Amino acid sequence: MKKTTYIEGITEALDEEMERDEKVFLIGEDIGIYGGVFKATKGLLDKYGAERVIDSPISEVYIAGGSVGAAMVGLKPVAEIQFADFITPSMDQIIQQMAKMRYRTGGQWTCPMTIRVCCGGDIGGGLYHSQINEQWFFSQPGLVVVMPATPYDAKGLLKSAIRGDDPVIYFEHKRLYRWIKENLPEEDFTVPIGKAALRKEGSDVTLVSYGLMYHRSMEAALALEKEGISAEVIDMRTILPWDREMIFESVKKTSKAVLVQESSKTGGVMAEISASITEEVFDFLDAPVARVCGLDVPAIPFAPPMEHLFLPNAEKISKAVKNIIEY
Amino acid sequence: MKKTTYIEGITEALDEEMERDEKVFLIGEDIGIYGGVFKATKGLLDKYGAERVIDSPISEVYIAGGSVGAAMVGLKPVAEIQFADFITPSMDQIIQQMAKMRYRTGGQWTCPMTIRVCCGGDIGGGLYHSQINEQWFFSQPGLVVVMPATPYDAKGLLKSAIRGDDPVIYFEHKRLYRWIKENLPEEDFTVPIGKAALRKEGSDVTLVSYGLMYHRSMEAALALEKEGISAEVIDMRTILPWDREMIFESVKKTSKAVLVQESSKTGGVMAEISASITEEVFDFLDAPVARVCGLDVPAIPFAPPMEHLFLPNAEKISKAVKNIIEY
């Protein structure tokens, strides 16, 4: 066991998978000599050479679409989009090629690849360095979408993504890169895609979230505990396909749910979770499912007071919990 | 009053607005001499000339982004994306420029423009000529998103879009182009953005939809009527910002809602409507809000039996209504 940060978990996963399988290669901007703008690929160029750690031109269309081609002929590409804000140019290749390759070819061609997307706010990145945009991929069947919240999951989910046979959008939250450390096993491990994590048991309310918001939810849960409110905390980890069972079971038990999402509220992932809870476990609900989400404005503004207002935090979550507890 | 089809309504709106305001111009593929692949711009090149009816190269990035620039210097661009399937390359310009221009410039620069997007299935278009993808734009504050279901609205909403000061994604459903005719007033009229239409009053259940699905919902409502079930039918018309009030009021009255959407279920617009109904009028609900949606598969498959299975229709909607009525 050794103390590992979230970003180290990512680097280790890449390193170990490249070591294990020579079909794995990396492509992205500044991932080579620079080791990535956040240093997630540090040391890998030296170790694996420029054929397997490719410093790409500023070509997000190609980074995604070229990886699709490489996957089709038998490689296991791990592409990097430097900031989720810059995934918009890749949409065409992600939606029309990557997500639909298996389907449109009648299963002849597959697309086992991973796109790592550095995302998220709370780091003073402003409008164009804080986006996530996970809801676009969440609404595209054919894609797998994950977002780890812990170093263990960062490492284990990335390994599963790389080893799997499906195209994966792997969101890594930049606020988490160096914030938390965790003891990780020395031996090889993976985290299964499609399974959420029950981080804390509770009986009064279910908190559902992922990424940075899992931590905000846990902070809220610990604070609420002191006030006698027992919150169950679920970290979704995989956004698509999501773990319906764990969430429904929890809501059946607590009869209340607060869903927490960093991205803007309208049309976000938590709308689906809420709608599905209503559809599936309506009779168990003692109060309306509540959402605590980013503001419905174009993206996270730069100046600190505006960023603060935009983002959900423990305090806002606790308030929402109390609202529905008192319902 | 004269009988007008949906697509004629579009052509008339373009013609009248170009006539009224010389700042209005059109840009898109095959919109000039060909008059559009569905003939929506027929005759306009002859009438307004090649400077105002621009046959663009196959450049969806530019069609969107170039229009943003033209809008910034004072024009009123109406861009056409030939099929919603091909809007993926425009995502960068729509999301990062068009939707955020006013915000990121502190209100200095605005982006009064319209993108007409020809969309939808039930026409045997297969995977790449049946998409809508409206949920991506629905989740982007700063954009206005509309989808008319009738010739009157097709004309009136397009006029409002062109005259307004906000960037509008105007979805036109190709299945509706020539299907329905309606008597339209000879005089100038507009349809306000942000207001849904109550198409049929009812007391047992509220059906909410837009575009082609409004017609399927109405078919279901008429069939249900014969079985003694009274459905209220709301056509959203504007998807963002949506008419919360009308929908909530209706659900308060009927206590039940079935939401109908052509696109894949997960992460679609109706997830938000469902979640919001739960949040706002939970106490009035007698049954879980139900959704009838497209399948969770990559897009609409081509072969007729698969397309049929994919799409919601009156029968499937009626079944869903009966399910929650019996709840």
Place this chain on the structure above:
Amino acid sequence: MPINKKKTVDSKANQISLPKKTMLGLFDNLLKTRLLDERFRKLYRQGRFAGTYFSAVGQEATTVGPTYGLRDEDIIAPSHREIGANVTKGVPLDKIIAQVYARESSPDKGKSHPCHYGWKAKGVITPSSTLAGQTVVGTGCAMGFKIMKKDNVVLAFFGEGSTSRGGWHEALNYAGIHNLPIVYICQNNLWAESVPSTLQAGIEDFSDRAKAYGFPGITIDGNNVFTVHKTASEAISKARKGEGPTLIECKTYRWYGHSEIDPADYRTQEELEEWKRKDPLQIAEKILMDLKILTTTKREALVEQINQEIDEAIESVEKDAYAAPEEAYIDVYSEQFPVKRVDW
């Protein structure tokens, strides 16, 4: 706007020396493509299959020429008008026909769209409809071959209109940096649906686009299958040896509308007639007859044989059914993630 003076590309085919077998093979595929294509048009008018049909009649040499002689492992990254590449790469006729008919027996199980042919066993990627989409993906295949140190090549096909797309630029730019084993074939048929090539680019020869990427761009007569084959083969062997990509612009023309529902009245009758006189099939035929490699009798026999093959394949495909509706749930993901079925 620069005027696209129609520069006549001289056909030096008579001087082109190719093995007799190659010449006959090229002709055979050209003929087969033509006959199948005209047959599809007829079947479409008869309402025998749904959707639409994109004819490539008039421009078959641009796809037959480069594809002839490729290995099974070489990849074809097509767009919507590459029936000739499929025929020449050896995709069985019944697979091609089943694709157009969207039958369960189609390699894509009827999921895609007519003319979106593809068959993995012969290295043809079932395309999306997004123009130049497969140019990007195909460049990625070439990147894969380079990384794996395999000496396979990729042929990417697209129309001149598709070169206006951003992804196209990113792909060729990448191929130029890394000297990828790929040959780009631009079928400049002067029109992109109704838009003339003068409204696609401020240049006359689309091969000039290669100057932005640092690899050779060549413009040739796209209606002489022997010229096309020779030029492409040289580029292909260069690519196979790791000497980098080539962009080949083939000047050509489509005889019919963009698809069967397009009357193509945006262009003049004269233009059409001029190009019909440059029919790639007749050009090839004349050359072969001049060289005494082909006789009218032999040609007739060939036509008959091909037509019979086509008849049989159609008969068999027309007996095939559409896939069951539940096929819609298949091949969304690997088996790991089955799709939840809706109960309706």
Place this chain on the structure above:
Amino acid sequence: MPINKKKTVDSKANQISLPKKTMLGLFDNLLKTRLLDERFRKLYRQGRFAGTYFSAVGQEATTVGPTYGLRDEDIIAPSHREIGANVTKGVPLDKIIAQVYARESSPDKGKSHPCHYGWKAKGVITPSSTLAGQTVVGTGCAMGFKIMKKDNVVLAFFGEGSTSRGGWHEALNYAGIHNLPIVYICQNNLWAESVPSTLQAGIEDFSDRAKAYGFPGITIDGNNVFTVHKTASEAISKARKGEGPTLIECKTYRWYGHSEIDPADYRTQEELEEWKRKDPLQIAEKILMDLKILTTTKREALVEQINQEIDEAIESVEKDAYAAPEEAYIDVYSEQFPVKRVDW
């Protein structure tokens, strides 16, 4: 991969004849840009503003030169390293500083990101961070001018790395078809963050990219502000007369890291030293002194005056507050659609 031999672009500035007033004006803006830029770097290190900072020191001539002499109505479509274009276009110092400080007094109200300067009154578009984004939008502005028959022009700035983007291609292609009134300035500083220009394109001179679009591409010494100004001015008047776009590649170099947190250790000390010897400010100074247009005393006075202006502007901006948090709800839409506020 082709080797990017650093072709030395000879500075023929001594032969360039420009009015004395223009030369002094250029120098003045160059100096102001340098002093402000170095000051920002210092303020950043002192933690006086949040976020990050992108210095343009070493490559100021590429933005000052083309911008000098433009009209207010002409548009600047910038990226992240165009402090010089803002200074030269006449954006007041306090607006520029407030932008970096993200204060309420910033034209963007603190919403964007440091170095995303823009001010509508002077025609500078507040940029997004998406590279080449404003190249597309700026081309659209030029299209607008053409449609409205206004003789304004657009200057679009970007680094060599940004030319790898698909949108960039679509924009220049469109400008080439329609002869738009726009001049494209490529600041080739050899690096895109850590990626050398040899990994951006298989060509040495990025002006070759223009060959794909049918308008002129020129490569010049980007460190001589007079050459840059002269070349750009000619292109600008051509554009203004409706004679179409030009792509001008300015060979230059950034002295510091990509942003202030980048140690830039991917490049050699020799390369840096070589380029520091070609300091655009010193080159301009020497030419002016040789021409006896400038003296050391005059220069000193200028420095002092500019520094005082900067001091005052900083002092005033530092007194300004951030906008209230609720500013986040403003300017999402026109007044027609107010944003629902959250009660927390």
